[in-house]
Amino acid sequence: MTMGAALLVRRRTIIAVSLSLIIFSATISVLLGIGAAPNSLIGNSDAYVITSKGSESLLNSRLEMKLSDQLLANGFVDNVSPEIFAFADIEGRAVLIRGVEFAPFIKLEGATLIAGGSMPDEPSEGLMGSRLAERLNAKIGDRYPLVGSFAPSIAEVTITGIIESSTSVEDEMMVSLPLARCLSGIPDGYVSIMRVTGNVSEIDKMFGSNAARFSIYDLSFANGTVSIGPSTTIGLSLKNWGDVSGTAHVTIRDTTSNITMFDNYSALSNGASEKLSFKYHFDVEGKHTIVAFLDGPLPQTITANITVRDLYLAAIVQRQVVEHHNFSVKVIDGDLKSVPNANVSIGGYYYSTNVSGQCEVDAPLQPDNYTLIANLSGYEDGLVSVTVVNSSDLPQTALIQVYNLVLTPSTVKLRENCTISVFVQNFGNSTGLSTIRTYAQGALFKSQSVVLQPLESKVLYYSVSFSSAGDREISSGSFTRTLVVESTYQVNPEVVQLLLRYGGASSLDQSSGELLFQTAKISESNIIIVLISLAVLSGLLVTLGTSISFMKEIHDNQKVIGILRSLGASSKQLTGLIFKEMTIVSLPASVIGVAGGFLLAMLIQSINSLVAFGHLITPVLDPTFFIAAVAGSITICTASGLMAGLSVSRRRAIRMIKGLQETSEKQVTLKELIGED
Amino acid sequence: MIAMDLFRFNSRLKALTIAIGICVAFTVGSFAFTNGLSTTVNNIGDKFVGEGAMVYSGQNLTASVVDVGELHTTINFASVGICSANVNGSIRTLFAVDDPTGVLRDDLSPPAGQMYSGKFDPVRGQMNITTNLGSVSLTADAKYSSNVFPSYWHLIRWDDLVKIRPEMTGHASFLLFDSTDEEILLPLSSQGLTVQEMTGILAFFDAGSNEVANDLWLIVLPSSCIVALLVYSAISMETIDRARDIAILKSMGANNKQIGGIFLFQAVVLAVIGAFLGVMIGIIISYAISTSSSLFISNSLFYLKVTESSMIIAFASSVVAGILGSLPPIIRAGRKSVKEALR
DSSP states (O other), X not given: OHHHHHHHSOTTHHHHHHHHHHHHHHHHHHHHHHHHHHHHTTOOTTSEEEEETTOSSSSSOOEETHHHHHHHTSTTEEEEEEEEEEEEEETTEEEEEEEEOHHHHHHHHXXXXXXXXXXXXXXXXEEEEHXXXXXXXXXXXXXXXXXXXXXXXXXXXXEEEEEEOSSGGGGSEEEEHHHHHHHXXXXXXXESEEEEEEOHHHHHHHHSSSSOOEEEEEEEESOSEEESSSOEEEEEEEEEOSSSOEEEEEEEEETTTTEEEEEEEEEEOTTOEEEEEEEEOOOSOEEEEEEEEEOSSSOEEEEEEEEEEOOBEEEEOOSEEETTOOEEEEEEEXXXXXXXXXXXXXXXXXXXXXXXXXXXXXXXXXXEEEEEEEEOTTSBOEXXXXXXXXXXXXXXXXXXXXXXXXXXXXXXXXXXXXXXXXXXXXXXXXXXXXXXXXEETTEEEEEEEEEEOTTOEEEEEEEEOOSSOEEEEEEETTEEEEEEEEOSSSSOHHHHSEEEEESSSSSSOBOTTTHHHHHTTOOHHHHHHHHHHHHHHHHHHHHHHHHHHHHHHHHHTHHHHHHHHHTTOOHHHHHHHHHHHHHHHHHHHHHHHHHHHHHHHHHHHHTTOOEETTEEOOOOOOHHHHHHHHHHHHHHHHHHHHHHHXXXXXXXXXXXXXXXXXXXXXXXXXXXXXXXX | OHHHHHOOOOHHHHHHHHHHHHHHHHHHHHHHHHHHHHHHHHHHHHTSOOOOEEEESSSOTXXXXXXXXXXXXXXXXXXXXXXXXXXXXXXXXXXEEEXXXXXXXXXXXXXTTEEEEOTTSOOOEEEEEEXXXXXXXXXXXXXXXXXXXXXXXXXXXXXXXXXXXXXXXXXXXXXXXXXXXXXXXXXXXXXXXXXXXXXXXXXXXXXXXXXXXXXXXXXXXXXXXXXXXXXXXXXHHHHHHTHHHHHHXXXXXXXXXXXXXXXXXXXXXXXXXXXXXXXXXXXXXXXXXXXXXXXXXXXXXXXXOOOHHHXXXXXHHHHHHHHXXXXXXXXXXXXXXXXXXXX
16 A cells, blocks of 8 residues: 555655645635624624614614613623724724723623723723734823714824733724714714623523514604693604514603603504504693603613793784884784784783784874783783884984894704794885895895885794704894704614624524624625635635646656556556545645644734734634535545546556657657758 | 747646636636725725814824924814813813814804813813913813814813913914815925824725735735646646657757746746636636626625736736746756756
8 A cells, every 4th residue: 555655646745735735724714714804893702782773884873871771780681881983094004993881891802901001091091902002013101193983073092001802802992982972973872882791591582583672762742842721742653673463561751740641552563663642731831851661671761852831922013113103013822823802002002903913003102112012811921122213213214124033933843844033124214125134054045025114014934944953043134043953752763773683693683793894885795705706716726736736746657657557457447546546645635734724824813914904814723614624625635636547547558658648639849840851 | 939839738738727827817806806895995985075184293192283383284274282281180181272264163262261161071160270381270161062072172262271381372282174185285294294184984994905905915925826836847747748858959959048948938828828818717707706796695885896906916926926836847857967868
């Protein structure tokens, strides 16, 4: 057997084959490492990762911080690490910045602080992973300027400690949540994800499949401001995100008046949603805080405010009138509706409004300042200042000015209409034309020309609504009013539509730590296709390398093969002999090649130079891969040996003994070449 | 000429050419992967609009001092001065903003005698602020509203900042520009200042793509090694097959250089044809993977991109590896005597 092994395939072939296999196994190990890189970004793989439902990536996920306390209130949850992600380029290197609460983060990662460092005390302080510190040559006390990831903002972090861990956080910079919020634009009270550790089976029961899971969202009111008396509609959405039907217990309370407004059990099938609504009238004026509460294993609350005020009157009248001249008064309520039979008084003279809410004042008032009062039982009085002047005191030209600007109501919900009332009067003694401009947030909203007689007034009404929340400055003339536009709900529905994803191998959706590639909107499947393609090409390439090494051996020993064939060896016997010898060479070559590949991969790993998007790519070096790589290598060698054996078994003995090519094609001879006969 | 005439493109060399082609295709495919990644992240990056730049001197903002008077720029900027100071017994970061052109679009100048606290640390009341260079007493009864600065920084007036950090007179810690125009910002770099573009994710993507591109040299290297191994084996076999021809040429006076040239020519031709073939295969495979992935994956946004530079690198590495792989058998053949070669 030993003689046979040396007969056709020399021992040195092991070197060539091993070399090919070293390259093959190291390349596959690195490619597997690239494929596993996104998973490594999630850090400790034993942790559950919570993101908000519907978020495309970890980056646009938003979770309320109070969820952390709710989770910790459950005995089976040991640790919760709320986290935010930001991105930076430091000295030309991509650096992932992770906003954390340091104590739970360190505990979750099992990280240790390198001697000389300390845990951050201030929001401007942070920690750095040891591999990143090595790449940046960073020391404790170093400061790094940082800019916002998605919008302009600036911050500076001071490194107080360097941490070591067995996970990918060694490639990251850890900062406080306030600093990370500054960089990422995530609002106060929110984080991107929460990583949770604890009793896995209990967490599974809470968040796993085969359970009903509810969320509440979209707590809404018909109007942001309502009056005492008339009822208003309050709405709340409820959805079952779980896999089975269930019943949810929802209560809605007016915490200002300490009244339960709504208490209901709703049965919902899996995937179904329901809009809960009811009518309610408020008895107490003021700002009321309304809280919707969902009972269950993961309680949720949504808070919203509504302003309640008494019914009130407003009088529309000229700001300035001429003595001994009649003027008109119109009385309206808070909904801008005309109020008939309202009492109007000025300077001791009394009037009553007609069905149109109007009355004509013909009082002989002397030049002075007066207060016009409109009142009616059940309404707050409406007060307006009116100045009576002598006509000779008026300017002889037209003087058209805005003398009041009223927003009704001044607080609206999204897409709720607000009426802008622009009060205009001609304060001059001559008819004139003027263009009245009204602005919203500094931009021209409406422009309208008015022609007014001396001291004539007019009210211009405009309707406006907004589809995004926030304060809006409305201005006209010298008046500016703030319109408050509130969300119809206080919490983004995506936030409360929680979906728990499991970081490890489980039946639940895997988060798989897809931060890196989801950031670039690259699906994991795309990466896998590319990596598999490269691996197949690599395997093909090594098969060719091994085959040609074996063929070279066969070629070098073709005389021996020719002699064996002339002695009566059949093609089958020759193929078998070649295959056997090559298998004997393949076994040690495979083991040496894969072991060498491992060493090469470890060398690549040790020099920490294989980095992608700030994270070290760790070649896969586990025993399963070792066994698979050896098996793959032996397969490659076997296939190569068969190819070589089959190629030589068809050749004729005499040609092999003479060392001639098998081909019959005519080739140029040396004699022909040098032109000699 | 003799080298050309002696060249025989037999079945073994055809197989070798295909093998080299696959090696080169592997390299081209690997680069296409990186280029695709780079292009994809750039496309994503384009969705984020660069919204200005921060300019500072030295390594960090705390130590940075920029002489505003010496600044040669025509575009608007806001000056920001920062100072770490003892505020009622605690160390806090204070900042002041000089923004005459409204770059930051926020009013960041408290009334005289007052300071605005950050919303994360809403201090209230009389604040005695001291550094080893000066002190000032200010009243804090309101918060500033700006998302540009960390919520734990506190806003003071510039003249108050100068009282506790006198070197800020005519200077700033850093400047904020509302432009990302390289033509405008580049001269600032030449003035010894660090220009950091906002937003950070753009720079992160750029740096990340570069890192992946650098990693690919570890893929070019092994494929080149296999090309060298293939050419070595092929040329070794050729020199053995052509031993008698070599002997005759030597006996006719051909020197080692001439004989080496014949086989080197052969190696170069094989490597060039193989590399050309490989580039073609690489392009086809890359586009095939891109197309097929979009068929199988609904949200496929990633594609492989073959660039001129990647083709040149793959081509050149293959030819160089081919030449290097052919040298050992050529040298060995040259050392053989005529008698030895004819045996």
